[in-house]
Amino acid sequence: xxVPTPPTAPHPAAPVSLTPPLRRSGKRTRRRRGIxxxxxxxxxxxxxxxxxxxxxxxxxxxxVDKRRYISTPELLELQALCALLxxxxxxxxxxxxxxxxGGPNLAYLTLLVWMAPSVTLMTLAALALNHxxxxxxxxxxxxxxxxxxxxxxxxxxxxxxxxxxxxxxxGLMVAAAMMAYFFxxxxxxxxxxxxxxxxxxxxxxxxxIVQKKKPLRVEWANFVLWLGxxxxxxxxxxxxxxxxxxxxxxxxxxxxxVFGGGQVLAPLLYAEFVEFKHYLTGTEFLSGLGLVQAxxxxxxxxAAYIGALAMRPAGGNGMQVLGALVGAAGxxxxxxxxxxxxxxxxxxxxxxxxxxxxxxxxxxxxAGLVCAATFLLYHPLPDRLLELPFHLGPIDSLPLNPxxxxxxxxxxxxxxxxxxxxxxxxxxxxxxxxx
Numbered sequence: 001x002x003v004p005t006p007p008t009a010p011h012p013a014a015p016v017s018l019t020p021p022l023r024r025s026g027k028r029t030r031r032r033r034g035i036x037x038x039x040x041x042x043x044x045x046x047x048x049x050x051x052x053x054x055x056x057x058x059x060x061x062x063x064v065d066k067r068r069y070i071s072t073p074e075l076l077e078l079q080a081l082c083a084l085l086x087x088x089x090x091x092x093x094x095x096x097x098x099x100x101x102g103g104p105n106l107a108y109l110t111l112l113v114w115m116a117p118s119v120t121l122m123t124l125a126a127l128a129l130n131h132x133x134x135x136x137x138x139x140x141x142x143x144x145x146x147x148x149x150x151x152x153x154x155x156x157x158x159x160x161x162x163x164x165x166x167x168x169x170x171g172l173m174v175a176a177a178m179m180a181y182f183f184x185x186x187x188x189x190x191x192x193x194x195x196x197x198x199x200x201x202x203x204x205x206x207x208x209i210v211q212k213k214k215p216l217r218v219e220w221a222n223f224v225l226w227l228g229x230x231x232x233x234x235x236x237x238x239x240x241x242x243x244x245x246x247x248x249x250x251x252x253x254x255x256x257x258v259f260g261g262g263q264v265l266a267p268l269l270y271a272e273f274v275e276f277k278h279y280l281t282g283t284e285f286l287s288g289l290g291l292v293q294a295x296x297x298x299x300x301x302x303a304a305y306i307g308a309l310a311m312r313p314a315g316g317n318g319m320q321v322l323g324a325l326v327g328a329a330g331x332x333x334x335x336x337x338x339x340x341x342x343x344x345x346x347x348x349x350x351x352x353x354x355x356x357x358x359x360x361x362x363x364x365x366x367a368g369l370v371c372a373a374t375f376l377l378y379h380p381l382p383d384r385l386l387e388l389p390f391h392l393g394p395i396d397s398l399p400l401n402p403x404x405x406x407x408x409x410x411x412x413x414x415x416x417x418x419x420x421x422x423x424x425x426x427x428x429x430x431x432x433x434x435x
Contacts, residue, residue: 034102038113040067041094045117045297047423048090049141050148052299053373055090057155059097061412061419065158069101072162073363080362081346084190086258087335088300091115096339104340115332118297119304123324125291126308127317129284139434141294143426146401149377150408151419156370157409159363169364172196176368181375189369196365197358204357213351219344226337230256233330244326247310251303251330256338265299265331269306279310303331378405 040062048055056079063069070078075093078100082092091114098110164170176192233249250272258265266289273279288305295301307327308320349355378401385397404426411417 030102034106034109037067037069037098037101037106038109041098041110041113042117043420044094045114047296047420049144049294049296049423050151050377051293052088052090053152053155053370053377054148055298056093056370057151058419059090059094060155060158061151063094063097070097072159073359076159076163076363076366077359080193080366081342082335082339083193083366085335085338085342086256087338088255088298088332091298091300091332092335092339095336096343099340099343107336107340111332111336115298115301115328118292118295118301119324119328121295122288122292122301122305123308123321125288126305126324127320129287129309137291137294140427140430143404143429143433144294144423145381146378146404147408147422147426149374149381149401150405151412152370152377153374153405154409154412156367156374159367159370163360163363163367166360168200169360172199172361172364173368173371176365177371178368180369180372184376192365192369193362196361198361200361200364201354201358203360204353207353207356209353210351214348216345216348220341222337222341222344226256226334226341229333229337243311243314244322247307247323248326248330251307251327252334255300255303255331256334266302269302273306273310277310280306284309298332300331301328303327 044055044058044062048058056075059075060072064072064075075097078096079089079093082089082096085092091111094114095107095111099107160173164173176196179192180188230252233245233252237246237249254265254268254272258268270282270285274282274285285306288302288309292299292302292305304324304327307323307325307330309323310327311319311323314320314323350359381401384400386400386403387397388395408422411422412419
């Protein structure tokens, strides 16, 4: 007879911790993702030549297509939102992407990483102004410029492929491209975006009603911060007459009022700092303007160059570096404060069908603006010919710039060659071949 074995007492269940490991894991994941994102921003800051539209093209290439931080419609939406505000559009766009991924801390780090290379280079250019050869710098980037146009052309193609789905969108894209091409005015960009959104707003009934809308709550802290610094810097500069304070106020005021990017900012800075205050000569200003066009990153970094030269009467390289930092902070902070103010309630605002419907028109206009930028950026390129080693009847040479634009477009379409490699090859060619 078999004696049954008494059942063993179950082991006491180990205590289960519900949240701490997940929180630690979640924080580690977010931190790791944030570090990867900052590395990508650093790559863009060192390779994004050609101004805001070329920057947007590289954002699509790296941040959307490769990394998938956000989608194409989301990037277009954020870019259009930034274009409606004063300040550097590409800087605001990449900063607000950082805000979406990691909140204010990652956003401010994104801003610093994005602006640091160009600000550093323009500060060094101001310090070494008497020893720098602008012609040599122009020769170095002679092939980067048509390559940048190729990036913009490819961006226009990809954007249109993803957001143009109706005849209305096609019409808005074409109309916006023609208006932006023929009327190059500072207020044209926000006007076209608003008009495009208004056209498609009438179809708001086609969008589903969000039944449980989150209440629209506006946080005014960043707006008050922007306005407080604007007024406070003006008052402090008036009563102290300290040059660094007055410089900060000058740049902060210009950064708060300018729409349309670096091309619109340049004449404003020329009028104030060259013609009115005589902080630098016209030749020095034009040298800086040419250099910033040849630098990667935001064109607003010319403020660092002007700030450094404006501090020459104070004496010493240290004061010039202070002037560069003051100029950079003054020009970049206003747009950052304003986009941080708007983005905090934008997601709740877009719950409404009218806003959702307007996004179709805004995206279509954005696509048209990129198409126009392709031609506007191509026209200033100098005519250069590639001599053929053989003759094809009467043809003994080919136009070089269209070949570079087309080759860049096809390489990007092939999706096998990284953007960094294309830019590096263009720089190497500029260094080795004569202008």
